[in-house]
Amino acid sequence: MNEEHVEPEATMRLSVQHLAKAYVTHRPWPLAKRNKVLEDASLEVMPREIVALVGANGSGKSTLMMIVAGVLSRDAGTIHIDGRIGYCPQYPVLYEKLTVAETFRLFGVAYRMTGEETEQRASSLMAELAFANYRDHRVEHLSGGTRQKLSLALAVLHDPELLLLDEPYSGFDYETYLRFWDMSKEIAGRGHSILAISHFVQEQERFDRIYQIRDGRCERER
Numbered sequence: 001m002n003e004e005h006v007e008p009e010a011t012m013r014l015s016v017q018h019l020a021k022a023y024v025t026h027r028p029w030p031l032a033k034r035n036k037v038l039e040d041a042s043l044e045v046m047p048r049e050i051v052a053l054v055g056a057n058g059s060g061k062s063t064l065m066m067i068v069a070g071v072l073s074r075d076a077g078t079i080h081i082d083g084r085i086g087y088c089p090q091y092p093v094l095y096e097k098l099t100v101a102e103t104f105r106l107f108g109v110a111y112r113m114t115g116e117e118t119e120q121r122a123s124s125l126m127a128e129l130a131f132a133n134y135r136d137h138r139v140e141h142l143s144g145g146t147r148q149k150l151s152l153a154l155a156v157l158h159d160p161e162l163l164l165l166d167e168p169y170s171g172f173d174y175e176t177y178l179r180f181w182d183m184s185k186e187i188a189g190r191g192h193s194i195l196a197i198s199h200f201v202q203e204q205e206r207f208d209r210i211y212q213i214r215d216g217r218c219e220r221e222r
């Protein structure tokens with residue numbers, strides 16, 4: 001008998017199937033319009049994978065990621081996620097009047113972490129991304145790059161199994177960019193997964209897989 005060894009199928013970290021989304025402009029008929037952004041978008045991310053989502057400006061990358069993160073509703077399709085999510089939006093959403101340390105405490109409470117856990121993790125993330133000197137500065141006084149570092153650190157604070165990153169490093173200096181990739185490899189090495197929106201063609205080899213959004217669908221590039 002020809003026995004074939006079949007590997008057990010690994011649990012999927014994220015499965016997005018047949019996602020559809022249209023934005024409706026709320027203007028009186030006949031001016032109201034439906035702008036179909038996603039029509040039949042499907043993608044999958046496995047444990048340990050760092051997957052890129054690429055596509056032209058306005059192709060629907062952020063829309064897809066916001067739907068997966070649960071901050072935007074969908075018109076059709078299914079989403080299955082195995083584990084906790086961390087989401088770093090394209091434009092950091094922060095409380096201007098809080099200090100960096102207060103911001104970490106606020107998110108720690110939301111993630112149901114203890115004060116001690118939050119403190120330890122925040123200190124190590126601030127050291128890793130080199131912004132510990134801003135610990136007691138108010139968010140409103142931070143530079144664009146430091147805001148992005150804080151936004152990324154908040155997304156990983158609770159060590160999520162699925163990390164959703166919308167152009168996370170567009171404002172990073174080169175050293176921070178390299179630290180970001182070290183951090184990402186370490187996260188994936190522990191069995192977690194990352195879906196990142198990216199525009200940089202030159203970093204394709206850093207990703208395990210690449211999906212391109214075109215005409216509302218995700219085409220697998222490799």
Ligand SMILES: Nc1ncnc2c1ncn2[C@@H]1O[C@H](COP(=O)(O)OP(=O)(O)OP(=O)(O)O)[C@@H](O)[C@H]1O
Binds near residue numbers: 037058060
């Ligand atoms: N809240 C909204 N209301 C109406 N249309 C929207 C809204 N948000 C996005 N759109 C439209 O949906 C389309 C996709 O936008 P989205 O932000 O998802 O693109 P993207 O691929 O992330 O682009 P970029 O590379 O510029 O970040 C665009 O045509 C945009 O104008």
Ligand SMILES: [Mg+2]
Binds near residue numbers: 062063
């Ligand atoms: Mg976007």
